[in-house]
Amino acid sequence: MSQILNLPNSLSLARIGAAPVFAFLLLYPGETMSIVTAVIFILVCITDWLDGYFARKLGVITTLGKFLDPLADKLLITTAFIMLIPLGRVPAWIVALMISREMAVTGLRAIASNMGVVISASKLGKLKTVSQIVCIVPLLLHYPFMGFDFHLIGTVLLLVSFMLTFRNYSLSGN
Numbered sequence: 001m002s003q004i005l006n007l008p009n010s011l012s013l014a015r016i017g018a019a020p021v022f023a024f025l026l027l028y029p030g031e032t033m034s035i036v037t038a039v040i041f042i043l044v045c046i047t048d049w050l051d052g053y054f055a056r057k058l059g060v061i062t063t064l065g066k067f068l069d070p071l072a073d074k075l076l077i078t079t080a081f082i083m084l085i086p087l088g089r090v091p092a093w094i095v096a097l098m099i100s101r102e103m104a105v106t107g108l109r110a111i112a113s114n115m116g117v118v119i120s121a122s123k124l125g126k127l128k129t130v131s132q133i134v135c136i137v138p139l140l141l142h143y144p145f146m147g148f149d150f151h152l153i154g155t156v157l158l159l160v161s162f163m164l165t166f167r168n169y170s171l172s173g174n
Contacts (some may be wrong), residue, residue, distance in 0.1 A: 008055035009065050011047040015072035018044045019079040026083035031143045038140040041080065045133050048073060066118050070109075073129050074102050080136045089139045089151065090158060098132075098165050124167065131161040 022044070025037045051069060055061045081095040109119050139154035 004064060006055075006060045006062070006065075007058065008051040008060060009062065009068055011051035011054070012065065012068035012072040015044055015047050015051075016068070016075055019075040022076065023079050023083050026080075026087070026140075029087050029142075034140055034142050035145075038137050041076075041133075041140055042137060044076060048129075048133075063118055067113070070129075071106075074106065077129070077132050077136065078102065080140070081132075084136075084139055087142075089142055089154070094158065094162055098162065101165055124164075128161070128164045128167070131157070131164045135161045 018040075022037070022041060025033065025040065048069070051065070055065055078099050081090060081098065084090045085092050085095055112119050135154055135157035137154070138150040138157065141150035142154070143150065
């Protein structure tokens with residue numbers, strides 16, 4: 001039981017639990033809620049770094065953690081992308097392709113895991129995840145603030161993230 005409730009896995013579980021809360025917040029668009037939602041998204045995403053840091057520092061890298069961490073990332077990121085579609089902030093076709101790719105990779109990982117093989121995220125896979133997080137933040141902000149067109153910035157970063165997502169189809173990536 002301690003393997004399940006260690007600090008890194010608890011942070012991943014918290015990130016999984018944050019996905020529906022995040023979806024609820026996106027039901028209330030507007031300038032103020034966009035800022036609140038972006039700040040909450042950033043704070044939740046920081047736990048992604050923290051769970052890896054604590055897993056290494058405390059020496060509690062587990063098979064469960066290797067499964068929960070990318071699952072938490074995918075749930076949070078796909079929730080954000082899906083909720084941004086009806087707000088007109090992301091094209092549905094980009095989201096559909098990106099999520100389809102994530103589902104395929106996750107399915108292949110599940111098959112490998114069933115065969116006793118755990119496939120950890122590669123550095124390029126981690127870069128892809130960071131690029132998705134980085135593009136979501138300005139898309140959440142959306143409105144012009146301090147002379148910046150956050151929607152345009154987010155759209156450009158989304159295209160970069162899209163390219164990184166489809167950089168290759170190897171199983172060694174995330």
